[in-house]
Amino acid sequence: MTMAHIVSVSGGKDSTALYLRAIERGLPFRAVFADTGNEHEWTYDFVRALPGLTGGPEIEWVKADFSRQLAKKRDYISRVWPAEGIDQAKVDRAVALLQPTGNPFLDLCLWKTRFPSSKTRFCTDETKLVPMFEAVQRPLLEQGMILISWQGVRHEESLARSGLPRLQKINPVPYSMPAAVRRAGEKWAAYAYRPLIDWKVEEVFAYHRRHNVPWNKLYDHGMGRVGCMPCIMCKKDEMLAISQRFPDHIDKVAEWETLVSEVSKRGNSTFFNVTDDPLLANGWEAEGYDWSLARTGIHARVEWSKTTRGGLQYDALALLQSDFNTSCNQWGACE
Ligand code: SF4
Structure with missing residues (x-):
């Protein structure tokens, strides 16, 4: 052979x-x-x-290319969401937005109606x-x-x-x-x-x-790793460096968050998982948690990245474990 x-x-x-x-x-x-x-x-x-x-x-x-998956998602949302009592205007808006953009990362998140996370x-x-x-x-x-x-x-x-x-x-x-x-x-x-x-x-x-x-x-230019900009696993100092040197990439993600939120049933989807939010004092399940993108989106995380005190970090154990038995580890596809 x-x-x-x-x-x-x-x-x-x-x-x-x-x-x-x-x-x-x-x-x-x-x-x-x-x-x-x-x-x-x-x-x-x-x-x-x-x-x-x-x-x-x-x-x-x-x-x-996620065109096929997005077509199936449009069909699913058109059929299932109204039956679940979701407002028709929201259904129509989601279906209109679930079109392939040609950007794999964005189209993947539109298809999944969420961003990936460390877990x-x-x-x-x-x-x-x-x-x-x-x-x-x-x-x-x-x-x-x-x-x-x-x-x-x-x-x-x-x-x-x-x-x-x-x-x-x-x-x-x-x-x-x-x-x-x-x-x-x-x-x-x-x-x-x-x-x-x-x-x-x-x-x-x-x-x-x-x-x-x-x-x-x-x-x-201050980057410790090369790969997605930013990566969903991005550390605090790296996010600060990206926001200072390459703010267009932060704005790009903010636009993606708006789009993906519009197609998500809950109306909120953030690049960095809310459950990893290092600023959470009472947990995202707490009553009155502010789900707005202004509070949970990437611009809020950038503001957090500028802080020097508090020692709050993303779920360190999840980050540590997240490479085991994953494609990232087996194939080394992400730096
Ligand atoms: S884990 Fe890999 S594919 Fe996912 S955001 Fe990070 S660099 Fe990109």
Whole structure:
């Protein structure tokens, strides 16, 4: 059987080092980038430039399309919401808004009528792994090839990643896909290969220098990680840095919150999960909790990110545990 080497590129430092490592190894490989629709424009520019900077292969660009799911959702809401007594004007408004925008992250949230959260992180599967699997990996596996999925994860990144082996037999089918496909995946010959697994972060940057390849300039502008801007797992200091340097991305999310709230039954959906709200004294179940976006939306979280005292953080345990047994951990699709 022939091996197919597939390198996942995200535009971050680790996946760039991975791409360089694959070039250095001299094996034929394909590189793939999943456009979530929530990346910084510098990341898109960087990924487009990478083959030219390195002499490496073109990077295949994949993008999830949720048109079919949105059509089903429109049909569901038209039929079910009126029967549940929901005001027809609200139903009509939701149906009118549930149209594909072409932005995968936004369309995913419109379809789900909510944003992902640390405990329900469907974004990685739906915007990254499924489109990569369908466009690149599945056709190779169905031809009987052995998939070697190169992943730029490192032990020191997190507790969840600290136990990952360098080479591991995997089921290549993303968790969110139907059970029948997952079962078929058990029989495919697929391996995760993690050549950077014991590298330290300094080695990753040094490797860029050795190859005379710049890293994504977001790292020089206060960003500790490259990926969605912002990520739903964004930490307090990172959110502050984004709001100061890239306020357009905060405004973008605020617009998304308004849209997704309009299609949600409760009329409120926030990028950062309300149940993780670090400002909650009495819990969101408390009577009189202010559900307005002004109180719960991203602009309110930005204001919180400016505070220096209080020690209030998102649910630290949830954040710590959220990488275990997830696509993010198994595939390292998010930095
Ligand atoms: S970077 Fe964050 S928001 Fe984006 S897909 Fe990964 S976990 Fe989700």
